[in-house]
Amino acid sequence: MSDKKIRILIGKPGLDGHDRGAKYIARALKDAGYEVIYTGLRQTPQSIVNTAIQEDVDFVGLSLLSGAHNSLFPKIVELLKENDAEDIIVFGGGVIPEDDIPNLKKQGVEEIFTPGTPIKDVVDFIESKREKVGK
């Protein structure tokens, strides 16, 4: 009998030292029944991608409050592609201006959640991709 679980990596790229939001999301996704791995603070894009590959996650959720999302988020999408792991779905959250969102999506970030998003929206997003990730 097969028993597939959705696995999600929550990553904190760059030099941003605030992870209350990331921890909140990690905990809430655990409570929603997913297996969640958290990287801890101050990760390079490369270490997030290596972790995503080793942990064979279905999603990478990036949390960023420093303002560097326009360079770091697409960089991670690109590195996943370089490592033949473009099937891993990337989403992001944090203090991200509305104006930046279309461009991030164009560069392969599937969804962006801004402050105040109810956790249900994040879970709905993940569930909407369940078939796509084969779980």
Add this chain to the structure above:
Amino acid sequence: MDIENKILEGSPRHLARAISMVENNSPQKEEIIDALYPKTGNALIIGVTGSPGSGKSTLVDKILKNELKKDQKIGVIAVDPSSPFSGGALLGDRIRMQKHSGNPNIFIRSMASRGHLGGISAATSDVTKLLDAAGYNLIIIETIGVGQTEVEIIELADIILLTMAPGMGDDIQAMKAGIMEIGDVFVVNKKDKDGADKVKKELDYVLDIKYHDNPENKNPIKMVSALNNEGIEELMNSVYNYINKLKKQGKWEDKRKTKIKKELKKIFSKKIHELMDIHINYTEKLDDWVKLLMNKEEKPYSLINKELKSFIKESEIL
């Protein structure tokens, strides 16, 4: 199949995929494990166990740092509990080891226990085989934070480091059966904290009683501060000395034989269990049986014996 070759070539992506297949009990699992089995048996498998908060993950991080000097490929399996309510898990051991995640010679995988008791997950044993075949010559398994009876790690690891920290009970705790009996090397972590010396003294006392008649076999006890990276090299030296001693005494072979024996038993009973479930369909019948017992129309052993007999008669498998 292609995936086995990719694993042997050292592709982390395929190794990670195969681990998921094993974990998810996917149909390819048995084929992959059996195909790679001839390539296993080369890795040294160290189990790190101990109570929650005793410093297992931090210790593993520092062991990685120390062992990397020796030009090894190291695999880590870090097990954390699944929620009994949601089935989800927050796998947090990796945070302490994350600085190694860019190193191509280190592969870290977090595993959720997925309802399995015993301190590891049901798939952990097969995952060590994958890492072994992929060329990781040192494999470290970090168990979930354990209590007194989660000792299944003895069936997987060649050698067990039992991590302890000050403030967790007296010498009577240390004399009890269970977890205290499975340590090969005892690690008193947080040696800079008050009470660490006392933990060491109590352990000494208990092991002196245990090995009263053959003191040469007494297990090493090492004091470290994993956080401050103190005592790690000495700890690892005593681990390797201990292994050499076991090898000289001929106990190493026996240990590996016992491991294989236990594993075969486990696979056998799991398969029988699955077969029974298919043929008797007992998960479905269970509610009816409960009713019979509640009304005292049946007795537990007679009922099960009767069912078993009819199973053997009807099925063509035996």
